[in-house]
Amino acid sequence: MKVFLLSFMVFLQTQVFAKTYNVIDFGAKADGVTKDTKAVQNAIDACTKEGGGIVLIPAGKTVMIGTIYLKDFVTLRVENGGVLLGSPNFKDYATDTHKNTYKNETHMDRCLIFASDAKSFAIEGYGIIDGNGSPKNFNKKNGNGRPMMLRFLNCKDIHMRNITLQNPAAWTSAWLYCDEIVVEGIKIKSRINHNGDGLDFDGCTNVRVANCSFDTSDDSICLQTSRPDKPCKFITITNCVFTSKWAAMRIGLASRGDFESVTVSNCTFHDILDSGLKIQMNEGGVMKNMTFSNIVMKNVPRPIFMTFCQQRAGVDAPLEMLPMKAMHNFVFDGIIADNSELDVNSAIFITGMPNHDITDVQLHNIQMTVAGGGTKQDAKREIKEYTLETLGNWWPEFKKVGVPIPASGIYARHLNGFYISNFHVKTVNNDERPLIVLEDVKNNKIDNVYLNRKEIKRKQIVKK
DSSP states (O other): OHHHHHHHHHHHHHHHHSOEEEGGGGTOOOEEEEEOHHHHHHHHHHHHHTTOEEEEEOTTOEEEESOEEOOTTEEEEEOTTOEEEEOSOGGGSOSOSOOOOBTTOGGGOOEEEEEESOEEEEEEOSSEEEOOOOTTTOOGGGTOOOOEEEEEESOEEEEEESOEEEOOSSOSEEEESOEEEEEESOEEEEOSSSSOOSEEEESOEEEEEESOEEEESSOSEEEEESSTTOOEEEEEEESOEEEESSEEEEEEEEESSOEEEEEEEEEEEEEESSEEEEEEEOSSOEEEEEEEEEEEEESOSEEEEEEEOOOOOBTTSOSSOOOOOEEEEEEEEEEEEEETTSOTTOSEEEEOBTTBOEEEEEEEEEEEEEOOOOOHHHHTOOOOOOOHHHHTTSOOOGGGGOSSOSOSSEEEEEEEEEEEEEEEEEESSOOOSOSEEEEEEEEEEEEEEEETTEEOOGGGEEEO
């Protein structure tokens, strides 16, 4: 009890004596019309110069800004009822805020809030940061580009709590090569424009995301590696709710560096257009050691979608394709997926390439409800490989290989070490396809598999 009281008193003193820099005191009009960029930046600069504190966007005020730069020991607090609003004018966004790391997307190079080589800073409060990102303000056709909301480069010890991030013109955030990140209790709403990713962690380490909600027009959370010397590792994501126009979680695609030690647990996904867990390695790194547990999905057509192939994603990646190294050690345990309202393409899809296997994948304790409707002709369908000829200049997306796939529950190809246990599937409509199709899958074992509450017969598993 004494330890608790002492800790509480220290916390109170920190809150009471942390110096506050109200942007109004630095000349902000806070009327939602006047550009208050200079006033907010002056408050940040004074705060960091004097050793740190709180830069305050007060309740009941709307402060409009162009690009601002966060710095050491600054806590940007948007109070409940306060709004930090992005300018609708593309010219108010600076050009010295690094860049988007994906190829063919220079129109997203600029951003609203930027930090480079900064340490121990935070964004918090129950207010709103609004990107003002409507297509009427930002679109490629008018040549203005679409700025991201947040970009942090080579930063350390970052905290983001309780804030609402909404209406970015492009991605909500890009975290590049950062270490020690805590994101907790935030809400992201990014449907107003295209490519509205939520949290994109590129080459980041020691990341904890918890108790957040996502409503995005693109991937809600991305883990990626645009540099071969910057791995993405030691990541935990828990107690979050996802809905998205594309994927709930994408791991990879930009994948020049390694990925390892990732856990995702206790989350719900609903009304996802493309995939739930989208795990893709194609730029020469190694991906390993990941677990996904206690996840409930509703209307998520591919609960698990994994690909291992070759494709260039990063703007700085060499033009020649990088060699395929390894993708191994994945456990999926405790997943319920209700796709009864969707179409024939609601299945788990995992594929490597010939002579390049995904290795050691486990699926345990999974319940799926699917619409069914597959035909005998669908069951005979040959699925294309994710070759460069198949992909062209695009990503390894599901429909590139030809659909429907020839399995109603799981289609797996080019794996070594594939283990399924306690897998239950219910179909709404009759499906003529086998439940499970394994093609070039070495060292596999399947136990306790049920279709419509009955243990499956041999013909429901096809091994090629």
